[in-house]
Amino acid sequence: MATRPLEDFIRALRDAEVRVSVAETLDAHRVVGLLGFQDRAVTKDALAVTLAKSADEKTRFDDVFERFFSRDLPAAPDDAAAETANDPVPAGATPESAADGDAGDAGDGRAPADLADMLMAGDQAGLAAAMEAAAAAVGVGDIRSFMQRGVLGRRMLDAMGLRELERRIAALDAAGEAAAAEALNAGRRQLLADGRAFVERQYELYGRAAGERLRDAYLETRALGRIDRHDMDRAQNLVRQMARKLVARHSRRQRRARRGRLDIRRTLRVNMAHDAVPFEVIWKQRKITRPKIVAVCDVSQSVATAARFLLMFLYQLRDVVDDVHAFAFSSHLMDVGAILDDHPIEEAIPQILAAVGFRPTDYGQALVDLTDHHLGVIDRRTTVIMLGDGRSNYGDPRIDRFRALHDRARRVVWLNTEPENFWGLGDSEMPRYRPFCHVARTCRSLADLERVIDDLLRVGRN
């Protein structure tokens, strides 16, 4: 009996993206068996230690725990009934039925017709139990969207016998018993409010997380330039998660050994102690080098949002990549590394945009600046990422400078925010730049961005 709420709780945790395995569920049962539910604080700590396995998950755990156990559990019916008996009797209740000892006992098996009686009796435990039962019957726990709240609430109350109650109120009214009708009506209003609150909590517990996941998936594929301002925070979070995922994947890749080639030098050295008899063999590891990245972002009006995301991504990626040099330009080029270093990301990006953003684009000038002043940071290990639409207002694109860049760098990657069939239309210089790019790709969404960066990190020295 006591384990049911635990299972519901674990389900709510899973919905909030706390990963709980079967083994951990068993542990949680053992913990509850050991400590019980008596001391709320101890139970909370104990379950947190067993179920939430990172600082992140702990916060979510706290959140879910508070929300989950804020509702009245139908557990221990006799306790609840005893409490009801001690409670100040709610208005409109008849005292003798409130003292009814086993009121909550038959909670789930109760016929809907009893709803009126329970309301009149102010039998909170019975009502709560009936509500839980009705909620389980119509599946309120499966709520997924904000929009479903009204329908599900109504269905749940119907299952509790709201119609019957309303008929009775109407009948009482018709019979001229206005006082009784009013008392029941007050109970009905309270019930409606309780029902609404109940469904709201269920939505918070089970629905909201699912809704947020949907939203994340949607943001990931949404065109970069079109992400609304109020979605920015979520998107930023998403970028952070992606960057972290890449970091983990990359560091694993870096360590993978290349099997089959003996490292004779190290093997001999290690086995000196054994008269150079090779007890211990050491294999050569293949190092996957960390690439150096030089990112050049066009921050003119048309691509500013996309540039914002690339800057954000680079900011987060500095954990994996030794050096990231970041430049931004509309016409003249600016080294934005220092700004990214010194300020939190939320301040850095607006500062950059204020300094060089939103002016007419001149790729030629930017390339001249880059090759004149910053050629030192580009060598044969460097990957140059150009981010922009390649629209240069009919100015000289300075293909010669771009070619120099191409010759010098390990790779030149162009991420264009426009779809490929737009390249070359109007003032787009893409077809002229393209021969000097190792990769030129459309990058329109966060998912695209993640894929491209992952490719970049795969650079290995063979």
Add this chain to the structure above:
Amino acid sequence: MPADLPAPTASVETITAGLAAVDYIASRPIATALLLARDLGKPVLVEGSAGVGKTELALSTARWLSLPLIRMQCYEGLDESKALYEWKYGKQLLYTQLLKDKINEVLGETGDLTDALGRLANFSDMFFSEQFLEPRPLLQALREPEGAVLLIDEVDKANEEFEAFLLEILSAFQVTIPEIGTITAARPPLVFLTSNNTRDMSDALKRRCLHLHIPLPDARLEAAIVTARVPGIDARLTRQVVAFVQALRALDLKKLPSISETLDWARAIVLLHGAQIDRALVRDTLNVLLKFEADIDHAESQMTDLLRAAEAAD
């Protein structure tokens, strides 16, 4: 499992009191985790920023339970020959040399090679027996007859292969040595793994462990810790020190001072016979609390507010 352990665990309160007796002030979550670790027989993965007392928890638990502490420091490239066991190659070689004559004797009468090989096979196990086994920390912890506290420190520094290798030990408290067989713990050790979160631990490992996250302490807990750990500090100074550090943590610093820094600082002040915190004293000793030049500069610029916070605590 509880029956196997030396002192019966009663409650969170007993544990808090027990740890307090060895000068470790445990918050309730810590005590709860320890209780579960003993009663469920599960390892505890302790996370938290540097200096919040992760390692100290294991040391204090060992002292409280009077169990031997076996500590294994993890680092990149740690492998099972350093963590679990190693054959004493030198000794093995030496013995073969010393026993050469004996071996010749044994083999002397044999007619041909097959015969000799057959005879030698009868003795081969001799060199791969416990006598030539060099136990490393993990094996030591399993063989400790009274049980032990095993501290696997900074497990995030070891590579992932090693983490996978830990799984057998952490779930079954046994290890398999191909030449000898499976060794099971006489008494399951109480295992603590600490991690500074330089990388995420694998899910498999996390699943087998209880997960304890030690946050930076609140003012009350920190004051209790300072009182317990710094001999000869008076109550007023403790309040001031704690209030100052708490205010410092509210600033945007590269590295927030944690408990170990607070303790060092309190000790330094006591050593310098400081009766109360003032500007000159703080300026001289700030480098105990903060480890980056930029952080110190930043704190200096906020000094008036910080000192006011410290005075308000009186």
